[in-house]
Amino acid sequence: MGPGSELLLKLDGVSKFFPGVKALDSVCFDVLAGEVHGLVGENGAGKSTLMGVASGALIADEGRVEIAGREMRGDPELARNLGLAIVRQEPALMPDLTVAENLYLGVPERCRPTIAMSVGWATQLLRTWSDDVPIDAYDRVASLAPGQRFIIEIVKALASEPRVLVLDEPTEHLLAEDVERLFARIKNATGKGVAVAYISHRIREVQKIAERLTILRDGKSQGTYNARAMDEQHIVELIVGRELDREFPPKAGVVRSNPAVLEVKELHGPGFSDISMEVRQSEIVGLAGIDGNGQREFIRALASITKRRGLVRVNSRDLDRDNLAAASQAGIRYLPGDRHQEGILAELSVRENFSLRSLKQDVFGGLLSRRNEAERAQQSIWAYTVKTPSIETPICALSGGNQQKLVLASVLASEPKVLLVDEPTQGVDVGARMEIYRILRETAARGAAIVVVSSDGQELAGLCDRVLIFSRGHIVKELSGSDVVEHNITTAILTSTTVRERAPAQTANFWRWAAGDTAPAVTLALSVILLGIYASFVNEFYLSARNMSGILPLIATLAIVAYGQQLLMLAGGIDLSVGPLMGLILVAQSFLLVSDASPSHQAIGWALVILIAVVVGLLNWLLADPIGLHPMVATLVTFMLLQAVSLLLRPVPGGIIADDVMESVGYQIGFVPVAILGAIALGLALEHGLFRRSWGLILRGFGSRPEAARVAGVRPRLVLVSAYVGCSVLAGIASIPMMAQIGTGDPNAGIGYTLASLAAVVIGGASLFGGRGSFVGALLGATLITQVNVVTAFLGLTDAWQSYLLGGMILVSVAFYSKSRQMAVAK
Amino acid sequence: MNMNIAVASIDKDMGTLHKRTQSGRWSLGEFSWIWVATAGLFLLSAIVAPGTVTKGSLFAMLPFAGILAIVATGQTVVIQQRGLDMSSAGMVSLAGVLAAIFGYRSDSMVLSVLAATGICAFIGVINGVLIARAHITPLVATLAMNAALIGVVRDLTGNAPVSMPENIQEFSHADLGGLPYSLWLAVLFIFIVAIVTRRTVLGRRFVAVGVNPRTSIAAGINALRYQIGAYLVSAVCFAVAGILLAGYIGNASHTAGNDYLLPAIAAVVVGGTPFTGGRGSVVASGVAALFMAQLSQMVLALGAGSAVQLLVQAAAILLATTIRLAPALIHSR
The missing domain is CATH 3.40.50.300 (P-loop containing nucleotide triphosphate hydrolases)
Incomplete structure (x- = not known):
């Protein structure tokens, strides 16, 4: 550090008020390139508030903030683009995403590899931390211990090639050896000209790593000093305050004899x-x-x-x-x-x-x-x-x-x-x-x-x-x-020694597997197969081509609408209006895709599928996000509106859909309808996107923890509008195979799909809180539900069994998923 | 006691239509809108569809309004605990069927009603345990329970409606002082729940748990008990509504409850109880049930079919929710 070193972070006369408290009182703090500047003080002295102002998370009421010579005012995006990276006391990680996915989303775009490479890249980054790091790039963040999450947060900050690195109490949860590693990384970074602000209440640590240190007490700076030239005693006095700031009531004196x-x-x-x-x-x-x-x-x-x-x-x-x-x-x-x-x-x-x-x-x-x-x-x-x-x-x-x-x-x-x-x-x-x-x-x-x-x-x-x-x-x-x-x-x-010991806690392998994304799919596929085998033993017609060609289009319809529900639920939403939307589109088709319709009418009919769906999706989003209604209430309103429109158009079922349309939609290769092939292909494509494309990562990350996703640069409004519109469009697509089954404009045909789609995704492993779920799971959930409805007849069970089995499947699967996810979370 | 306290301590839910906002201006409280809206609706009905405010017409509407109000009361209690009870459809159906079956076996109306209600209450406790103890999302747990209950009803009835015993039918059709029993029961239920939540230790703790379970636990309240209790109360409400409904129509079936699931949730929303827990008013939900029922009547009398009814109801929910959000939306600009 020479006199010519560049000033990379400068806070000048910063004040910040919270209701009733002056958290910061014209504090000055700056960090030079290649320097570590320590910030010490007791809890509540204002250290984190000051760094919140520096990173743009908080806006200063007075004073100015400059990063690399540019002024920044409460704009985290700008701060990041100017090269500021922060390791927070509460790591900003998305618990349902893996380590690799968190690292990928957490670094600026210019530092990201391709998604296909991200696991190798993340493993490499973890190796730079330590050769025997006990973290796997595939691990879900929720399953990591607090100390390990900190390592991810630190690795993430270093991987974003920062010019200014802010570390807020980074060693609180770290093992002794990891503290050493952290210090080595900091030295390495400052060697490359990075400016480091290091916040801690551990004086010895700060003295070890920092060149200068600033002491904060009750929101006021107590001065900036040469860290190594000061003795610990003096620092403690400055942290605590030499004079007695506060008056306390007299103590009780003799209490030893009290009972x-x-x-x-x-x-x-x-x-x-x-x-x-x-x-x-x-x-x-x-x-x-x-x-x-x-x-x-x-x-x-x-x-x-x-x-x-x-x-x-x-x-x-x-x-x-x-x-x-x-x-x-x-x-x-x-x-x-x-x-x-x-x-x-x-x-x-x-x-x-x-x-x-x-x-x-x-x-x-x-x-x-x-x-x-x-x-x-x-x-x-x-x-x-x-x-x-x-x-x-x-x-x-x-x-x-x-x-x-x-x-x-x-x-x-x-x-x-x-x-x-x-x-x-x-x-x-x-x-x-x-x-x-x-x-x-x-x-x-x-x-x-x-x-x-x-x-x-x-x-x-x-x-x-x-x-x-x-x-x-x-x-x-x-x-x-x-x-x-x-x-x-x-x-x-x-x-007092506060060295932490490595916790031996490891979750049993079974629960780790059960909490993963493949468990629901495997369990459901097994259930579908076993149930199929059993049913075909009892009744040989179960596996007949005729029965299959009846079941498969039903599965296709339910699966596609369940994809829609799943898409929205990943972002933490829910859509009750999918069923009536399918009904409305069917009703619209029953006017346009009739046998004597002109080609232009038909074209309009097909275009309308998408148009209606997009408009409904936008309406749902409008009510739920900008207006702020609870998603259940918002989509309940749309549910009623859409049903009303359907009933106005077709008070009773009517309008026969043209034979050629029915034939092409219901086209079969052998006994296999094209619709199911389409549904499977769509499910696989969506699944691929969900785990291998950045939109999928963003969607899951946002649903997992919106705040952490926002910090990583995800735009909440965009995610939500896409999810709502996507959900409606998929429901619209699902109405096409339904058309082939119903064949006429029945305004009530779609209603049942609302609850069925919810059941399918829940059985498929989705979390109603967002962040978890899979399209393959939704497909298999839809398959199982449809199969159960059909199989009861083949097994000679009463209709009531359809309901018992549906209810039972939902409860058992949800209880299993929530138990396993609980077991896999680090204690 | 000074004047301020006297003004402030007037019960804002049951007594006055107004409360003092922070800015000091007088304005409508969140649970008071529905009173004004309902009064306005009856006024409007008298003008545009005078037929709907005649004695005969009101008598046709009030029993259903009462039943809807009872279901809405149960739903309000659950929503106050940040929950939702989708098993109301199955529970309403099941209670009717059970009352019919027990009624034929025992001849005692009281016993059969108690038995049916008791079984529903037990199922409600199972709901509560699944949700509060096993941490299954309310929507999912009660949906699953609903499916199972519908299964039971189908098994019991063989998919055909069962006719209700005479005594329950008579009870449902009876009136007291010129008003149908179901309405009296609705008023009784609402009154009890309102008094309990506002004026007893139990009810205040219940509200506290709904607003913030963690604060309640730190204050020494066993939150779990109240969370489970909410589903018990809602189950009892649904059961009573189901028995009344079956008695009034004359038979019980597995589809009877479907017409009361979403309308009851709609009534809660229109009444102003938010989905975020804690605050809530069963009185407002009850009045909203009356509002929704009369709205249907009026729309029907004007010659519109069920489609327009739905449309009008959707508009009512939208209006009711956005009116309350409007100040916040304007302020956030």
């Missing part, structure tokens, strides 16, 4: 093991440690949100059962850290959010007293100074700090004996923080036992009587009395 309220003996659970501790009356105990070391998992298990083994006693009484009711009964209350996901009922009012945890207090004569509830809520928001226009305001309209105070007020209204608090002041401004500390201390003074998990050392030091340090699921150190100061806590956390 124990909460006693825990040899507790085991997911993420922690063998924890014994106790909390006394009026005592606040802090749990500290780097994220993921078991402290959070421990209090969640105490609250009975997750399972546990071991002894828990509250006020000397054992909790005999491990369930939510027993925990509630014993007076254990939990204040969640993730306020949006677990703390509030966003759309409901302040009043309803307040009373949620203490509803019984408002019950008079079996009914809730609205008046009493409102009074309690009002008193509480005054007592805890929650700022809200009224108690009927939806809680989501409040600032973060006021939401948090209200949730705390709600928890306290339920009179906890043991209060478990996860990150009491996350996303809360300084003023509200002080009040929350005061409220917690007052609650303790009234006799409650409080356990606080926090990643903020200063908070723990100021608030807690005792602090326990967690590492790898165990308590490794206890600080009490005058030892409870921030420096001790931070030192204990940072010096």
Whole structure:
């Protein structure tokens, strides 16, 4: 790095406001070509926000961002094109796609190989990470451990040949040897003139890799320094703040003689093991440690949100059962850290959010007293100074700090004996923080036992009587009395060994196979064959040419409409209107493709198939995407509209379709109708595209996780409009073989295909949430359903069996797929 | 208690048509539109098709409106838990058939109705377990269940309608204070569900689970129980509707329920209960059922066939959903 080095990333005076919080306060940060610039600070100091601004994911409220000399404002696409690659704390990967597919979609187009080459290319990239990397290019991302996903995210960023590389806490989930590898790759990149921004809260790591480092505290830069010339002590002081920024309420002092309220003996659970501790009356105990070391998992298990083994006693009484009711009964209350996901009922009012945890207090004569509830809520928001226009305001309209105070007020209204608090002041401004500390201390003074998990050392030091340090699921150190100061806590956390061990967890081969894309096809094909063999044993006419030529066109029709349903479902949509659409097209044909129709009429008739389908597809998309109706509601409306139009045109079936049209559509080679050959060919072509063409990758990637796909440059609106129109067009095509079966304009002929197409794709292995599915699966699903409907007659079963078998097939297949996919997901 | 609270605490669903929006202006609440629309519809009917608001005509429409309202009530409860119950078609059919079979065997109407409803409730619990416990998508699980139920009904009836016992027929045709029983039952169901969801601990927790299951669990609520319970309640609603319907038509068949699947979902949507869970109003769904029934009557009286009815219903759903979305769409510009 010389004085002539080019400035590749420059953030100048950047400020960013979130409701109630100033996340960044005119921060300056720049990275030169060939340099690693470290960014350190505690959780919530604003590091990720700053990098969000740099990558275009967030727009700065003040200041400017320059990448390679060009200004960029909240435009991730431009940032990527200017050569910025980012490794996020949450890898932006699509879980249902393979490693190779994720890498392919994740790099800019200029860096992509052909799809046919992508597996070899991906394997090569993984090799550059390590020769014995335990990841296969064919692995589905959902089946990878968190650390492995990070490796993919890093490999992806390096493969996009960046000029600016941003790494956000990259080592959090990595094994020690992978951290070494990462550092080697970073050195290699800087050697080629890449500018690297390295964010971490691990000071030693940053000092090892970075030339300069900038320290962030509460959204303000504490200066930029030469990384190696500074001693660790000094950095810690800057991270934490020399002067005491915050005032804490006085601690309780003598609690040693108080009776124990909460006693825990040899507790085991997911993420922690063998924890014994106790909390006394009026005592606040802090749990500290780097994220993921078991402290959070421990209090969640105490609250009975997750399972546990071991002894828990509250006020000397054992909790005999491990369930939510027993925990509630014993007076254990939990204040969640993730306020949006677990703390509030966003759309409901302040009043309803307040009373949620203490509803019984408002019950008079079996009914809730609205008046009493409102009074309690009002008193509480005054007592805890929650700022809200009224108690009927939806809680989501409040600032973060006021939401948090209200949730705390709600928890306290339920009179906890043991209060478990996860990150009491996350996303809360300084003023509200002080009040929350005061409220917690007052609650303790009234006799409650409080356990606080926090990643903020200063908070723990100021608030807690005792602090326990967690590492790898165990308590490794206890600080009490005058030892409870921030420096001790931070030192204990940072010096506790946090080397991860390689998890031996491997899913059984059977479940891995069952979760794959071939399993549904193989299972279904086997079922079809076995059922066929059985049926032909019972009744020899089953395999007769006559029977086959009857069944095959039915399969063709259902298969093609199921392709349409599958296409849309891959993108996460659903179309109820396919059935009526097929009916409408049939009705239209019954006017145009009649025996005395002129050639021009006939031409119009065929063109209309596509035209009607495209218009209906666009209508569905319009209602579902831009207007924003639920896809079920949107396509239900179209369902009714189309059926209405069909019935207007043909109140009763009528109009005979011309014989020559019927003959050509129903043409058979031997006993094999052309329609089924067409359906099979179409299915194979679509299947090929789905797995071997970029549109297929984009469709599956979008359905798997729209946000990750968007980050990879996929345009959501384009994907959705194509999927809706594609679905309708395929339903339109399916109406052609149906025409040969019905032969007349029957407005009700198509209706049954809506549910049948859904059943076919679901049996074929599709996920209703998008991302998973296959056209071959849909074809086989359609085959099985049609076969079952026919076979019951041959086996001498009653009609009822058609329904039983259909219902049973759906449930068994869905249960099997969801179980196997669950088993194959990394724990 | 100050004035603000007094104003705010008036039940916005059952009492007033208005609520105060954040900007402080008075405007229609999301579940209040349907009242205005229904009043407007009857007014319009009186003008363009006076025949549909005569006593006789209303009496022909109200029993079906009541039955639809009961089905819609069940569907609303499930949709509040972010679910959907497609087994309503099979359940409505099955309940009618079971009531008929038990009715002939036991002679006691109460027993036969209880037995039929009990069996449906049990099936509802199976639905709930498949969805909440085995994590099968509601649409798929209830579709499969529906297929199985239709199978059972076909087996029981041999594909031919079975006539209902006299006592159930009489009950379905009976009226109280000039209004048909089915309407009273619908009002009773809606009233009970509305009171329970708004005014009891059970109901409030139920709503909380629908809005955000994770928050509810963190608050110590056993979410699973409420999620499964929703399908039990819906099954009971469908069963009662099915028995009433069979009693009213005079026979039970495997196709009887088909006419109540989509119209009930339509009524829920028109009533304003969103598919996103939590918020919802059975009162609005019930009024919407009345709205849809009267809409059909009016269109029919104007000489249009079932095609135009469908068209008008589709338009009603579209209007109902876009009107509520309009403010958001305009704001996002």
